[in-house]
Amino acid sequence: xxxxxxxxxxxxxxxxxxxxxxxxxxxxxxxxxxxxxxxxxxxxxxxxxxxxxxxxxxxxxxxxxxxxxxxxxxxxxxxxxxxxxxxxxxxxxxxxxxxxxxxxxxxxxxxxxxxxxxxxxxxxxxxxxxxxxxxxxxxxxxxxxxxxxxxxxxxxxxxxxxxxxxxxxxxxxxxxxxxxxxxxxxxxxxxxxxxxxxxxxxxxxxxxxxxxxxxxxxxxxxxxxxxxxxxxxxxxxxxxxxxxxxxxxxxxxxxxxxxxxxxxxxxxxxxxxxxxxxxxxxxxxxxxxxxxxxxxxxxxxxxxxxxxxxxxxxxxxxxxxxxxxxxxxxxxxxxxxxxxxxxxxxxxxxxxxxxxxxxxxxxxxxxxxxxxxxxxxxxxxxxxxxxxxxxxxxxxxxxxxxxxxxxxxxxxxxxxxxxxxxxxxx
Amino acid sequence: xxxxxxxxxxxxxxxxxxxxxxxxxxxxxxxxxxxxxxxxxxxxxxxxxxxxxxxxxxxxxxxxxxxxxxxxxxxxxxxxxxxxxxxxxxxxxxxxxxxxxxxxxxxxxxxxxxxxxxxxxxxxxxxxxxxxxxxxxxxxxxxxxxxxxxxxxxxxxxxxxxxxxxxxxxxxxxxxxxxxxxxxxxxxxxxxxxxxxxxxxxxxxxxxxxxxxxxxxxxxxxxxxxxxxxxxxxxxxxxxxxxxxxxxxxxxxxxxxxxxxxxxxxxxxxxxxxxxxxxxxxxxxxxxxxxxxxxxxxxxxxxxxxxxxxxxxxxxxxxxxxxxxxxxxxxxxxxxxxxxxxxxxxxxxxxxxxxxxxxxxxxxxxxxxxxxxxxxxxxxxxxxxxxxxxxxxxxxxxxxxxxxxxxxxxxxxxxxxxxxxxxxxx
Numbered sequence: 001x002x003x004x005x006x007x008x009x010x011x012x013x014x015x016x017x018x019x020x021x022x023x024x025x026x027x028x029x030x031x032x033x034x035x036x037x038x039x040x041x042x043x044x045x046x047x048x049x050x051x052x053x054x055x056x057x058x059x060x061x062x063x064x065x066x067x068x069x070x071x072x073x074x075x076x077x078x079x080x081x082x083x084x085x086x087x088x089x090x091x092x093x094x095x096x097x098x099x100x101x102x103x104x105x106x107x108x109x110x111x112x113x114x115x116x117x118x119x120x121x122x123x124x125x126x127x128x129x130x131x132x133x134x135x136x137x138x139x140x141x142x143x144x145x146x147x148x149x150x151x152x153x154x155x156x157x158x159x160x161x162x163x164x165x166x167x168x169x170x171x172x173x174x175x176x177x178x179x180x181x182x183x184x185x186x187x188x189x190x191x192x193x194x195x196x197x198x199x200x201x202x203x204x205x206x207x208x209x210x211x212x213x214x215x216x217x218x219x220x221x222x223x224x225x226x227x228x229x230x231x232x233x234x235x236x237x238x239x240x241x242x243x244x245x246x247x248x249x250x251x252x253x254x255x256x257x258x259x260x261x262x263x264x265x266x267x268x269x270x271x272x273x274x275x276x277x278x279x280x281x282x283x284x285x286x287x288x289x290x291x292x293x294x295x296x297x298x299x300x301x302x303x304x305x306x307x308x309x310x311x312x313x314x315x316x317x318x319x320x321x322x323x324x325x326x327x328x329x330x331x332x333x334x335x336x337x338x339x340x341x342x343x344x345x346x347x348x349x350x351x352x353x354x355x356x357x358x359x360x361x362x363x364x365x366x367x368x369x370x371x372x373x374x375x376x377x378x379x380x381x382x383x384x385x386x387x388x389x390x391x392x393x394x395x396x397x398x399x400x401x402x403x404x405x406x407x408x409x410x411x412x413x414x415x416x417x418x419x420x421x422x423x424x425x426x
Numbered sequence: 427x428x429x430x431x432x433x434x435x436x437x438x439x440x441x442x443x444x445x446x447x448x449x450x451x452x453x454x455x456x457x458x459x460x461x462x463x464x465x466x467x468x469x470x471x472x473x474x475x476x477x478x479x480x481x482x483x484x485x486x487x488x489x490x491x492x493x494x495x496x497x498x499x500x501x502x503x504x505x506x507x508x509x510x511x512x513x514x515x516x517x518x519x520x521x522x523x524x525x526x527x528x529x530x531x532x533x534x535x536x537x538x539x540x541x542x543x544x545x546x547x548x549x550x551x552x553x554x555x556x557x558x559x560x561x562x563x564x565x566x567x568x569x570x571x572x573x574x575x576x577x578x579x580x581x582x583x584x585x586x587x588x589x590x591x592x593x594x595x596x597x598x599x600x601x602x603x604x605x606x607x608x609x610x611x612x613x614x615x616x617x618x619x620x621x622x623x624x625x626x627x628x629x630x631x632x633x634x635x636x637x638x639x640x641x642x643x644x645x646x647x648x649x650x651x652x653x654x655x656x657x658x659x660x661x662x663x664x665x666x667x668x669x670x671x672x673x674x675x676x677x678x679x680x681x682x683x684x685x686x687x688x689x690x691x692x693x694x695x696x697x698x699x700x701x702x703x704x705x706x707x708x709x710x711x712x713x714x715x716x717x718x719x720x721x722x723x724x725x726x727x728x729x730x731x732x733x734x735x736x737x738x739x740x741x742x743x744x745x746x747x748x749x750x751x752x753x754x755x756x757x758x759x760x761x762x763x764x765x766x767x768x769x770x771x772x773x774x775x776x777x778x779x780x781x782x783x784x785x786x787x788x789x790x791x792x793x794x795x796x797x798x799x800x801x802x803x804x805x806x807x808x809x810x811x812x813x814x815x816x817x818x819x820x821x822x823x824x825x826x827x828x829x830x831x832x833x834x835x836x837x838x839x840x841x842x843x844x845x846x847x848x849x850x851x852x
Contacts, residue, residue: 018703019678021650025618026709027582030557033712057512065506072498080491084694086483119545119696122719130581131456151716155556156453192451224447252445268510268724270545277444283452286459290577293548296722298694 028135029155038147038384041369045378051410052378053397056202056353061403062322063266064315068302071309075301087297089289090281091117091273095300098307099259099273106234107248108257113278116285119295121232121260121272125149127284127291128228128256129156132192138182140194142170144356144385144394146202146230149195159190160387167347169208170196172215179223193226198246200233200352203385203396207350210243221252226280229257233352235264235316238324240350253277261303263353264316269299323353323400329407330355330399337415341422346397353400356382359393363425366392371421377413454561455581464573464810467795471804477836478804479823482628482779487829488748489692490741494728497735501727513723515715516707517543517699521726524733525685525699532660533674534683539704542711545721547658547686547698551575553710553717554654554682555582558618564608566620568596570782570811570820572628572656575621585616586813593773595634596622598641605649619652624672626659626778629811629822633776636669647678652706655683659778661690661742664750666776679703687729689779690742695725749779749826755833756781756825763841767848772823779826782808785819789851792818797847803839 023031042054075083096112103110118124125148133139135157141149143162153160161182164174175194182191194216198208208216220227229246247257256276261269274284288294306312331348334355338344343360357379359365365381372378382394399407449457468480501509522538529536544550551574559565561583567575569588579586587608590600601620608617620642624634634642646653655672673683682702687695700710714720732738757774760781764770769786783805785791791807798804808820825833 017679018705019647020652020680020703022703022705022709024615025558025650025652027556027558027560027563030709030713033709035712036715060507060511063507063510065502065510068510069499069502069506072502073495076491076495076498080495081486081489084489084491084494084692085486086688086693120718122716126717130453132451132453134453137453148716148719155713155716189450221445224451226446226451253443254446262512266510267512268722270718270722277446277448279444279448283448283456283459286461287456287581289462290548290574290581291552292546292696292718293574296694296696296725299722 028157033155036151036384038380041381042378045373047376050373050376050378051402051406051413053399053402053410054378054380055401056398057401058263058267058319058353059322059400062315062319064311067306067311067315068266071302071305072298075298075305079301083298083301085297087294087300089294090285091115091295092297092300092304095271095304098304099275102307102312103275106242106245108245108275110275114275114281116274116281116288117295117300118258118272118274119292120262120267120270121230121258122148122152123291124258124272124274125152125230126155127287128193129153129158130287131280131284132226133158136190137192138187138190139192140175140178140225141387142196142201144203144382144391145195145387146197147380147384149230150385150387153195162387162390165206167206169198169206169212170194170216172212172219175216176219179219191223191225193228194220195228195230196246197230199231199243200236200349200354202233202352203354203380203382204356205347205349205352205354206356207243210249213243213246213249217246217250217252217255221254225254227255229255231257232260232263234259236320236323236353237351238320238327247275256280264312264319265303265306269303271295271299271303320351323351326399326402326404326407327355329404330397330411333408333411337412339415339419339422353398355397355399357395357397359395361393363393363422365395368418368421369395372414372417375413375417377410377417379414454583459581462577462810464806467807468804471799473802476799476802476804477828477832477839479825479828479836480804480806481827482824483827484689484693484745484779485748485826488741488745490737493732493737493741494692497728497731498724501724501731505727509724509727511723513720513726515720516711517541517721518723518726518730521730524730528733528738529701532668532671534671534701536701540701540707542700542707542714543721543726544684544698544700545718546688546693546696547656547684548574548578549717550684550698550700551578551656552581553713554619555579555584556713557706557710558652559584562616563618564613564616565618566601566604566651567813568622568627570629570808570817571621571813572623573806573810575656576811576813579621588813588816591632593632595624595632595638596620596642598638598645601642602645605645617649617651619654620646621654621656622672623656625657625669626662626775626780628659628778629780629806629808630782631773631775631778631780632782633669636675639669639672639675643672643676643678643681647680651680653681655681657683658686658689660685662746662749662779663777664746664753673701682706690738690745691729691732695729697721697725697729746777749777752825752828752830752833753781755830756823756837759834759837763838765841765845765848779824781823781825783821783823785821787819789819789848791821794844794847795821798840798843801839801843803836803843805840
């Protein structure tokens with residue numbers, strides 16, 4: 001059944017080049033968007049013999065596949081025609097009720113109107129600049145910050161300003177100083193928000209102290225800026241006392257938090273949510289209608305039933321026990337195999353998925369990356385986590401994905417690579 | 427477990443107003459975004475006694491719920507840890523292979539690199555202006571055009587230019603004339619694309635003739651414009667010969683087509699796809715990474731297995747038989763119950779979900795809407811389908827969602843409302 005379609009070549013394939021001048025037609029956004037250099041670099045490491053600490057991935061061994069399968073069957077049997085239909089942009093009522101209960105355990109008080117269900121929290125990172133950023137507007141970020149946020153904010157022409165950040169999180173005084181400088185330059189109207197990953201940060205693994213949280217909230221509120229609390233790892237705490245969430249500490253309704261089930265359940269259901277001031281949630285809901293109409297009702301009902309059935313309490317401790325074990329193996333192996341170099345250090349996170357390594361200042365992590373891949377081990381360069389490519393002597397290690405014996409072996413390879421690299425650089 | 431969280435009021439709820447000046451912080455996009463007047467209006471009709479012809483919805487009675495449930499179980503059993511993990515931004519290889527086979531039956535030749543899987547085709551309507559539109563850029567559209575496209579394009583500040591469209595589709599000569607006018611005004615660089623829904627158009631139900639398709643393709647290619655072929659209803663043909671798709675007719679690789687399973691299977695899996703020039707698909711894939719990372723691998727595998735198992739051939743004819751029956755009931759009832767008014771006319775689509783009604787020129791469809799709701803029947807105003815709110819004497823009827831007896835009854839109510847309304851207006 002071919003209709004006037006005479007172009008297929010000998011292989012039946014559409015081999016011609018596009019006759020449009022796409023570069024001319026593209027928007028400023030599309031012209032500026034480049035393939036992630038990191039992704040291209042990591043293709044070098046995409047070989048079975050390479051042990052990769054690069055992906056920010058949960059461990060699929062932990063996925064409660066049978067439970068999800070049973071819930072799928074139950075939901076489809078009970079509510080199949082409803083959950084396979086279009087849902088509402090704001091999300092399913094039943095899921096919101098469960099989210100309210102879930103967040104209450106963490107000191108967060110919210111109502112249904114404070115919640116917008118998202119198709120993964122990356123969708124929130126795309127919608128926030130859509131809602132707040134005109135080209136050139138300013139968003140203050142931690143140093144380092146999440147690569148996916150950099151990409152999403154970049155697409156709206158955001159000026160991302162890195163603020164001094166140490167082992168206690170973003171420095172409120174440094175934020176104050178940076179805001180003051182922008183205001184002195186007459187750019188007050190350009191300042192929009194402060195973007196934070198306060199718990200087991202991606203990529204650093206650092207958790208912001210309560211004092212710093214209060215400090216940053218106070219500075220942001222005083223200057224009328226929205227605070228974005230990106231919290232995908234918050235429930236992945238292995239030890240130590242939880243620090244109150246930014247959302248719970250906030251007294252000015254100036255925080256929007258992004259949560260997801262991608263790390264505490266599975267990424268494949270694509271269920272996440274935002275909680276924030278109802279006027280803002282209302283605005284984002286209107287925007288979501290034209291972004292993807294709605295998130296899958298089926299996925300939302302499966303997650304709601306998972307929560308209602310107490311599965312989170314049953315499975316999440318297994319996630320945390322496994323990740324804690326893997327973190328310990330990685331840290332032990334790092335202590336054992338990484339050479340003792342002046343200035344070499346790494347974080348010791350109390351949860352999450354990542355360890356952040358800082359090399360001696362003049363060492364180039366990209367060169368080390370190539371040496372590491374020759375030893376069949378991979379990581380992500382620190383420069384991916386800086387809006388203008390700084391942090392060239394840093395890199396991120398993920399400890400959640402690889403199996404324990406692979407973590408041990410991978411770190412020993414990394415130790416060999418770094419030892420050789422340090423000798424050659426000396 | 428509450429941490430320094432002292433604000434909950436007596437009901438434990440977060441009742442305070444947001445202290446931020448959100449209107450000041452919002453982007454140009456967010457400030458311009460208003461709640462859809464149509465959605466607000468339709469809330470008036472959200473009562474059980476109202477028969478609604480408003481939603482653009484498939485009939486949930488047709489959903490192959492058991493088949494989907496069985497496929498979910500099978501996919502989760504065989505590939506659970508893979509499909510519940512993150513997928514690739516471009517989509518799952520297995521689904522792409524099935525899509526290539528599916529499209530080949532319609533004369534479309536494509537390779538994997540021509541395809542980007544989408545989380546619903548609305549995502550494509552959000553990503554296309556992201557990729558091509560700077561504020562003020564021009565997109566030519568049919569009159570009427572799809573409301574969801576208007577909203578998505580509006581969010582990027584698109585100047586949508588309605589082109590004269592009749593029962594044969596967009597008029598290529600009128601497009602040529604409009605392009606020439608913009609070029610004369612020195613706006614050549616502003617012209618980006620032509621957006622079409624050539625098959626059983628939403629909202630008009632009209633199918634573009636082959637001659638018009640060739641004509642518009644020729645004009646667009648000559649002026650270097652991208653053609654967007656939004657084709658959600660293409661496979662919902664009840665009768666008559668298929669017209670070759672724009673993608674199949676295109677010889678210049680200047681067409682991108684959007685397809686979806688929301689109308690031919692179920693909306694709830696949120697699986698759709700774009701097919702187009704590989705350079706463009708590559709660019710959109712990069713953008714999709716920051717929009718939502720990836721579409722659900724689980725949904726993609728279920729759809730792939732559905733296609734591989736021949737389920738589309740089994741179930742789609744049932745969809746079309748049902749919708750044909752409902753269309754006939756609606757058209758018969760319209761012939762019977764709508765008053766004979768000078769200038770009153772409606773389309774008789776060969777497929778799809780919609781009938782488009784044009785009232786006598788001076789009649790206001792919004793006033794009729796209120797009269798209709800008093801008779802407990804609802805529709806969508808024509809003005810929703812025009813970028814600047816024209817077509818005030820038109821409205822859209824959906825025939826796929828309501829049950830046959832409700833369609834008959836609803837049209838008789840509409841007849842009463844219109845008869846009274848015409849008498850009062852006379």
